[in-house]
Amino acid sequence: MKKIYGNKQLLDVLSGMAARGKAAHSVIISGEKGSGRKLAAKYYTQALMCESPSEGKPCGVCNACCNVEKDIHPDVIYPEKTGKLGNYSVSTAREVIADAYVRPNNSSGCKVYIFADCRHVDPRTQNTLLKLIEEPPEYAYFIFTCDSKAEFLSTIVSRCVCFSTSPCTEEEAAESLAENGFGQEEIRTAVSCFHGNIGMCERYISDEGIRKSVDLTKSLADSIIRKDEYALCVGLFSLGREREDVREQLSMLDKLVRDAAVLAKDPGGQTIGCFREGAAALAKSVTAYQSTRLHSCIEKAWRAVESNVSIPLALTALGAEIMEIVG
Known part of the structure; x- marks a missing residue:
């Protein structure tokens, strides 16, 4: 089993529940992309399925653990995402409900459904799953991974045990x-x-694509610092039309703006973005109030992209708002 760095407390709690025979049937694991939320979900699944656990901790070498690790365990199901926005549909929820009442055929007697990367899941889908999550079969477990538990209806959250990953x-x-x-x-x-x-x-x-995204974030920051509207528009339109790519780029730009606000107050402050030097330069050219407004307009563009608004339209509006703020 691959060594998991960080999140020790979370992993201890997950294995502890399994060891005491009190494993939660419905779990939400939240945290930023890349922070280990999927690894935690897989670890919990292995703890439930393991043929030779030690104090609830999976051995990592039995057939069950290896099959979970390789994503080939027949009783570990990753429900399908569909549609233009790549989301979980009501139809998918109904398929899960029907399948959940088919008993598993493995030594652990468990069946696990992992809903990965939940984002803006249709409330109708959540309501369809609600009864199953509230009163699941004794052998069925449901794991949801997401950026934030705020992605879910309060009725879903109240029926799940919620955990957050922590940065390494x-x-x-x-x-x-x-x-x-x-x-x-x-x-x-x-x-x-x-x-x-x-x-x-x-x-x-x-991934060369991520390296290009970092370079583009640096270019966008430089355009904002120089108040170069043309360069900013060119940079934004180079993001293309893939929603996931645009969301990721906007998130990186937003972190840079956040870092600028931090460095404006404390030049030695800790940053979370990909371009500390650019954040430091931006901190010298915008006020704290302007940083707050920049964050707000980036967040608005991010929500627009999430809501299936035309990407070119959302990015055009974003560029205009940024120039209005810093101009």
Whole structure:
């Protein structure tokens, strides 16, 4: 089983529930992308399925643990996302309900459904699942991973045990990356961009698309600092029309704006974005009030993209608002 860095308290709680025979049937694990929420979900699944657990901790070597790790366990189901927004539909919820009442055929007697990367799940889908989550079969478990539990209706949240992932230290991130065979220079660069977020650090090293996103974030920051409306518009329109890519880029830009606000108050403050130097320069060119407004307009654009608004339209409005704020 792959070593999991950080989130020790969360993993101890999950294995502790399994060891005491009081495993929660419905769990929400929230945290930013790359923070280990999927690893935690898989760890909990292994704790439930393991053939030879030790105090609730999965052994990582039995057939069940290996099959969960490889995503081939027949009784670990990842419901399908559908539609333009790539979300869980009412139809999918009904399929899960029907399948949940088919007993599993494995030594643990458990069946686990992992709803990964939940974002703006249709309330109708959530309401369809509500009764099942409230009164599940004794062998059925449901795990939801998301950025924030605020993604769910209060009725769903109240019927789940909620956990949050916590960031690793940069030292832990570097150790994990070294263990995976990455070179010291690429580790240093990745950690400088994504700090203790191991998942994003790994993506930065192995995915050219993420490296381009970091470069674009730097370019957008430079355009804002120089108040170059043309360059800003060109940069925003280069994001394309893939919603996931646009959301990720806006999130990176928003973190840079957040860092600028922090560094304006404390030049030695801790940053979470991918471009500390750009955040420091932006901190010198905008006020705290302007930083707050920049955050608000980026967040509004992010929500528009989430809501299936035309991406070019949302980005055009964003560019105009940014220039109005800093101009």
